[in-house]
Amino acid sequence: MEKLGMNEIREKYLSFFESKGHLRLPSFSLVPKNDKSLLLINAGMAPLKPYFTGKEIPPSKRVTTCQKCIRTPDIDRVGKTARHGTFFEMLGNFSFGDYFKKEAIPWAWEFVTKVLELPEERLWVTIYENDDEAYEIWNKVVGLPPEKIVRMGKEDNFWEIGTGPCGPCSEIYFDRGEDKGCGKPTCGVGCDCDRFIEFWNLVFTQFDKDAEGNYNPLPKPNIDTGMGLERIATIMQEVDSIFDVDVIRGITDYVGEMAGVKYGDDKKNDVSLRVITDHIRGVTFMISDGILPSNEGRGYVLRRLLRRAARYGKLLGLDRPFLYNVVDVVVEHYKGAYPEIQERKDYIKNVIKKRRGAV
Numbered sequence: 001m002e003k004l005g006m007n008e009i010r011e012k013y014l015s016f017f018e019s020k021g022h023l024r025l026p027s028f029s030l031v032p033k034n035d036k037s038l039l040l041i042n043a044g045m046a047p048l049k050p051y052f053t054g055k056e057i058p059p060s061k062r063v064t065t066c067q068k069c070i071r072t073p074d075i076d077r078v079g080k081t082a083r084h085g086t087f088f089e090m091l092g093n094f095s096f097g098d099y100f101k102k103e104a105i106p107w108a109w110e111f112v113t114k115v116l117e118l119p120e121e122r123l124w125v126t127i128y129e130n131d132d133e134a135y136e137i138w139n140k141v142v143g144l145p146p147e148k149i150v151r152m153g154k155e156d157n158f159w160e161i162g163t164g165p166c167g168p169c170s171e172i173y174f175d176r177g178e179d180k181g182c183g184k185p186t187c188g189v190g191c192d193c194d195r196f197i198e199f200w201n202l203v204f205t206q207f208d209k210d211a212e213g214n215y216n217p218l219p220k221p222n223i224d225t226g227m228g229l230e231r232i233a234t235i236m237q238e239v240d241s242i243f244d245v246d247v248i249r250g251i252t253d254y255v256g257e258m259a260g261v262k263y264g265d266d267k268k269n270d271v272s273l274r275v276i277t278d279h280i281r282g283v284t285f286m287i288s289d290g291i292l293p294s295n296e297g298r299g300y301v302l303r304r305l306l307r308r309a310a311r312y313g314k315l316l317g318l319d320r321p322f323l324y325n326v327v328d329v330v331v332e333h334y335k336g337a338y339p340e341i342q343e344r345k346d347y348i349k350n351v352i353k354k355r356r357g358a359v
């Protein structure tokens, strides 16, 4: 397994699915279009909902994207743990009524074992409890032994987020090794310790859930897969935390240099460095997508991220405005995949600088 950088993994994923007939689309904006159920895009499939439901015709029946996402329910845990973040990128391949399980599963396996070269013996999968079709494909087509195909219930293996397209799913896990585990005799796939990490979710999108909770069958079955880029990079680079992944660490180290502290030297400082590193990425992309700090909705999320970053900056002794300078490093690392942040860099920095009590 090669220690691929985050930018390389992203590119390998998108070109692999292009080679399987997918149209590569740029990330959609973080601001949802015509979707009142969402404040911010929180999954790769979120901007594609109208294509799944048939409300709109997709530009191709096969699409692949790397989607910028924001999820804030765990915002208070960011910094305190190695894995929580509010900003992340999600790689995905999607079929709108075109291919289904018998293509999606072997392609996922081909990508992880042949392109990323993850060692097969470290890989496990889960399927939805009664999904015998997925079982047969993992077992007969891919060749996984039965003990490596774990059946799980609705809580784990049925993907839905609020209303909209959803369905049973199959997840791929990486075993980071016994030394990372809790050591309990029951430890295995699904254990919440750090040993078995789920990194790719293949959703067999067959239903459209309505506000009353009914699962209405979609006219044709679809595929929606999601692989957290930061998470797969953590695995490939054999590090313990998303903040140690090459690109992200570049930002953490820069903030550390500004503050005259080193990441890893002091637990309290590390919390601050992680919060700032996470939040500045979200802030950069939100402003780039036209969001401004305000007292409500998306603007409030942005304001909160800015305030938290400032507060943790103060804890590091950064009293003068500093955050807008970190935008330069974010842009350096991300401009290859998101050229728009390069074009809007001065604007983004100005918005951060101009807010009252700038940070």
Ligand code: SER
Residues within 6 Å of the ligand: 043, 044, 045, 092, 159, 201, 202, 203, 224, 225, 226, 227
């Ligand atoms: N929708 C699924 C997820 O977000 C797969 O893309 O995990």
